[in-house]
Amino acid sequence: MRFSLSAALAALLFTLAATASATAPPNEDGYDLWLRYRPLDKSAQASVQAQARSIVLPGAATPTTQAALDELQKGLGGLLGRAPAPATRIADGALLLATPARLPELNSNASPLRAELAALGNEGYLLRQTRVQGYNVTLIAANSDIGLLYGTYAWLRDIGTGAKLEASSAPTLQLRLLNHWDNLNRTVERGYSGQSIWDWWALPDIKDQRYTDYARANASLGINGTVLNNVNSKPEVLTAPFIAKAAAIADVLRPYGIKVYLSARWSTPLELKETSTADPLSPEVQAWWKRKADEIYKTIPDFGGFVVKANSEGQPGPQDYHRTHADGANMLAAALAPHKGIVMWRAFVYAPKGTHIGEDRAKQGFDEFKPLDGQFAPNVLVQVKNGAIDFQPREPFHPLFGALKTPVMMEFQITKEYLGFSTDMAYLGTMFEETLQADTMTAAGGRTVAKTLSGIAGVSNIGTDRNWAGSHFDQANWYAFGRMAWNQQAKAKDVAAEWAALTFGADQRVVAPIVKMMMESRETVVNYMTPLGLHHIMGTGHHHGPAPWVDNLERPDWNPVYYHRAGRDGIGFDRTAKGSNALAQYAPEFARQYSDPKTTPEQFLLWFHHLPWDYKMRSGRTLWAELLAHYDKGLADARSLHDQWVALKPLIDARRYTEEEQRLTRQMANALLWRDACIAYFQSVSGLPLPAGVKAPAHSLEYYKSLTFPYAPGHW
């Protein structure tokens, strides 16, 4: 015993020494995302321990409740040093996971929670300190096992952020999906975080541990569906070998409440040489899709359905057979309906090559889909990008929001195709909030975009990079999408604070400055790329860097000059009645307000108006001076982001500090490039001098035009 005691003493002293010498937090590589479960301080541990002396799940564990129990073991094991034992009997201090089916008294007339629970629906949960069977317990209650899993993640999240541990929550939207633009060869279109996490070749035999961790991360946010493959789809994904591969993924995701969906290529049966046409009205084609749906559901009984990009950017579609989008969507919908599957039909269409050349591209989605409203089958949703062009750093909301009776899904882009890939910092929570809270003015008293939705999808930024998202801060965009998919009323700032605490520790010396950086970051990118409503002036193909001068692409509406319309006379796209009249697609009150530049928010000014360079801005500056000031502010703020991060160095682990510092350094260079190249170009067009204090670009316009970016990622 003497030996044991001295060894124990040595261990203790060693522990104390280690604690004292630790100056910077230990290195992290970001793999654990916001589910890090690092040890709490002693007082917080004591408080959490008191709420979870044991873990009790009445009734038999299902795969979903087992996932909840596993997460508690992992979470409390990390937060407290060790997890409480699972127990079978309720006792004081128990953490109790219960549904009415598992604990019938929750459903008794006497239960104070009965009504509250009933209001939470299938996926909601409540967390409560309460008495059950005479014992003081922490209750995670829900109407279903998936609700218990969501509640478990919420409880662990609240511990991680130091939030109060009482809440109830239920999602507004039933469809909360990720869209992977992942190709079957594992490249990812517009992916900046490595390969596709789906290793199609290794599947179905070999199931990467990542699939489980992916499911955990998404379930922790309430994401309940995932489209595995690119909307630019291939026929092979609907062949038996690939269905088996998708089924293997579905098996891993199912306990976490996540359904698998696939992107279907319109011409699949024709390309597989199993039909002679892809005409949606052909009985042969209809029968093929019915058989295919039956085949899929035999392997994946809870398959979610299809997303379809048809007659868009070269993809085949029903218009190839002079049928409408509704004809196409309804044919697929009929095949899926017996299995309760859905069709998400994308409204991102603009005229195929050679047609509609004269029309404002921003109008074309509305023009095609509005007339079809009312013609879609009940299990079809129209999936609409947040804006009418293409995931630009800032766009006004798409005019289809609020304009359709057909159920509409929002499509956000989490991956930053136009906002600096995974090198530039841009927290998208602010963009999501801006769009969701935009007033469509389609109802008296206003109706936000959020209120027009029946579902929400985000184009994933997930890849095989160790940190999943390409950079640590890009994890926040996945997080924010998920949290706002669950609750469209969530505030970007609150979500940022939650994420920062979970990701870097709930220390206000870290959280507050990081939230400040995040909240500034997207506006910074807008300023150095496309201020004042400018859009689509990026490099061709790869979409990296500035190229406002490009005027020679095959279609006029692929050219940046088409969008900014800068000339001696001024700059901007006139979308009022004097111009393309895209404004007429919006609600009358909205159109009225935005028809006048003076009542148009300046952040959208050049989206809707073509104005002379000497147009007087609210600041008192001319438009020309204001434009320059925005570019300068973008650059200054990019430098400020870097400096703010450097100031945090002592509080961040060396690895993550360095990885982000290198990215913020790159971002400063990217901001400078955008600022200088855009000023050089717009000056060449406006012919105006730079006002005093505005620094001339470092190089000639010809220099910026000569830059190429071979092998830029995400562009296959």
Next chain:
Amino acid sequence: MRFSLSAALAALLFTLAATASATAPPNEDGYDLWLRYRPLDKSAQASVQAQARSIVLPGAATPTTQAALDELQKGLGGLLGRAPAPATRIADGALLLATPARLPELNSNASPLRAELAALGNEGYLLRQTRVQGYNVTLIAANSDIGLLYGTYAWLRDIGTGAKLEASSAPTLQLRLLNHWDNLNRTVERGYSGQSIWDWWALPDIKDQRYTDYARANASLGINGTVLNNVNSKPEVLTAPFIAKAAAIADVLRPYGIKVYLSARWSTPLELKETSTADPLSPEVQAWWKRKADEIYKTIPDFGGFVVKANSEGQPGPQDYHRTHADGANMLAAALAPHKGIVMWRAFVYAPKGTHIGEDRAKQGFDEFKPLDGQFAPNVLVQVKNGAIDFQPREPFHPLFGALKTPVMMEFQITKEYLGFSTDMAYLGTMFEETLQADTMTAAGGRTVAKTLSGIAGVSNIGTDRNWAGSHFDQANWYAFGRMAWNQQAKAKDVAAEWAALTFGADQRVVAPIVKMMMESRETVVNYMTPLGLHHIMGTGHHHGPAPWVDNLERPDWNPVYYHRAGRDGIGFDRTAKGSNALAQYAPEFARQYSDPKTTPEQFLLWFHHLPWDYKMRSGRTLWAELLAHYDKGLADARSLHDQWVALKPLIDARRYTEEEQRLTRQMANALLWRDACIAYFQSVSGLPLPAGVKAPAHSLEYYKSLTFPYAPGHW
């Protein structure tokens, strides 16, 4: 104090409980490779502690010795729980790192180590328990700092394997390189382990932690050079932005003794529109390459040089201008020579489209290069694949080994293009040993392939997969390549034992069975794919799975039927004087022995001979029966590999156990496919019945022919 003691006691009891309840080792993901440094048991810890009470490096630390000190901190920190403090004065029990420059007495006439050290050259090292300045020390001695780093890794390796801690070692070959077939868009040709680890887009600003860990792993093996990009190269890699990116990698690798090389595309200056031709005799072209070399060395002062694939499989080369390979290599060599750079000119050439259609492809490399021998500049090496076809599961050594005065480099393929990608287990140490120890018979008394070499290169199997190599066992192939690049006399079995101990722990209950599996594994693959000297009968393009029936490709010598020549009359490629006479390219004694099927090793029988189906084998079986028996043995052994692994389950951590179990399951299916498809095909050709006991293929030949493998990896 009462509280502290009870807390200490609690900690102790917790530790004991944890130890008692731990049945399986903790999960590992493979990222740490063979540098895991998991805690030793107590007695081993005590013994190591006694050898390293302090760490002493006389003189100032350089980046290279700092890397050694860092590795000791990391290594001993892991092995012992904590690393000894660095100290400035030699004392009893010190671990002393010294070169003669750092510790002049090593060089004194009185030093017993002086002669031994002098014999070790620039990169060698010795490990010795000895007395220095009157103290008992553990000495790591070398003539240079890189020798100290190699010695440090050797010392840590010896601890990890439980080997005796005294050794001296020096490499035979100065050039020990990895060749990355990594494209600038991060795809990897014939890569089965994720993307390229080189993130060209993020470079040079953003330097992944992986680059450092890559350098550590390679330095631990003595690899001292790396070609960053694919031999199918692109012109952009030699532009200023990419040179800057390569320089950033070189900066990370330099302290680890690893030089950076690039694959140069022959037509680079022409394609960049900076010259009007790529003719090697054009002064304009010569001047361009001289300028380019100067530019590279300005940024990367220790740049290694170029590898070139020219006039091979569609790549441009000097023959496009009616110049020879020597003309081309010498022109580049002249540009690099002032900087001490080298050219590695690949001999993997076979007739470009439309020419030499009639000639045995196995002869063409020799036919092109042998006549040029003696014409190459001194800083040119000819890089020769191990065999004359293309990295098949088994090939006889290439006839160029031993046939040239020009310095020759061996090119092995570590990535398993033809041996089951990263799903099938195949330890290549046995293949490396088989080739290196093959007797070229080019000198009296024999001369092994190893003795003919001036350098060695391995086509990397490294990617962004968490475990680097696609599977845990594929790490062993990187390891074996490195160890055998350092010492061509190393035995595959010893290397396997070393790797297994470092990777799974030095427990003979684990090491011995794993070594057994590894030693069987490549022969298993040979048996179920290409037994008895068969070759090149795999699927077109992706090289996955069996396709002996393919006979319709553009060139005859791309077709499997060209190689196996199976018909009613028999099977095999006659390379004797009666056939293509490829044997005449070998030394006379070798040619004599292999001209007679009776004196040809049966493993190469059908490589050199076309024989009737009823040819009598040494076993007494007919060739037909023997072929079937080999396929059956391959399948049985693949199943045995799986079963052997399953038996190890209690001793392997759950994660690595499962990941390999899934792969071995896949391998059984792959072995069955090969066995069944090949038997179905060869039976259709031989027209012979299956002997009793040989199971008929599960499907018809038509079924196997109908299989496709879309999106198989590694084929871009």
